[in-house]
Amino acid sequence: MDLNEVKELLQNVKSGSMDIEKALEKLQDLPFKDLGYAKIDNHREIRVGYPEVIYCAGKTVEQIKGIIEFMITKKNNILGTRASKEAYEAVKSICPKAEYNKEARTITIKNKEVKTTSTYISIVTAGTSDIPVAEEAAVTAEIFGNKVERIYDVGVAGIHRLFDKLEIIRQSKIIIVVAGMEGALASVLGGLVDKPVVAVPTSVGYGANFGGLSALLCMLNSCASGISVVNIDNGFGAGYLASMINKL
Template structure:
């Protein structure tokens, strides 16, 4: 594309795509995992200036980056568990996303997902510690989960949660395998393969620990369905 879709801001260490919100409805997101704390703060501040009416998001932040964001960015909302930072006012929420996890060990991925869902314009409802080892807990939440437009199912170990949910609710299910488990779970590969091979229809799978990717997809689906 040329013309109206080629505006960028060159920060030296990164070129920010400030037209992305016009093309997709969502601003560019800062991946903080390979950036210095100062670079993350600069990128967030610049994106916020370019999109003053939308929240801008940074993910995979180190403790040092989180501390600097709190010092340098007034009004920033930090989630230390999910390692995220959001700068800017919340946007109107359309639709609802159930972010369901098997165990509390999955909470970093859950929090990354829930923050992303909110930043991308839907309302997350977190339902934690409902893994199949205590399936009565999941069944007790079935109606609440089924009332949402999209379900994100986060699980490690043998990753049975998405398949079970696929037989309980009719909403689209986005499965997120996590690198959590006893013994040799191969950094989440076991969970990923289990989710890819789910026997339940309507289950889609993202990469290991990718709460961000699941959150973006879920929010975009939910806000279309939620009006």
């Protein structure tokens, strides 16, 4: 339930088209629903503008299914991240319109139309191996109503590939840069554009990459201005932040 729905409910009570008991029934799960193993934050969209997202890793299939089964009743769009195919099949058994992005490992359920932004977010990867993290960012941004341009495999090892797409990137409102290895692509783009850059270090790379730490430190130490950095492999965090900036 978002602010507009709360206002509509109160107006209906005021006008007499809804009785108090029915209104209380609709409000009884605010601010959260306690399922025992999870407390679903139904108040989040009112506070921050976005409904709660399910981080599926570490949860059992039955827990994920139970959480989504309740969330469906609220008629919001639903996003589950780091979800297995097994979890998706369980969710699909109770909600046939659920969709699964194998690369992003996301479950999405679209219960209502969200107006799509006229401005767009560019999501740029250094390599093909970075695409799963980029897709998590893309799916996140899209379900929150953002137009997304995907520009993949344009890393510094062949920088002419980046220049070929530079005009598309420059016209976006915000840029997400996803890179592993030494993570240099964020610095390069930061020096070429006049838009904010959200850098996502990935765990892609050989041993001295230290599971993404080398890319993380390179991005944090970038001499280019206007770059913010999220955690290693955190495509969701990048997509969420970019959505907030794109809608300002």
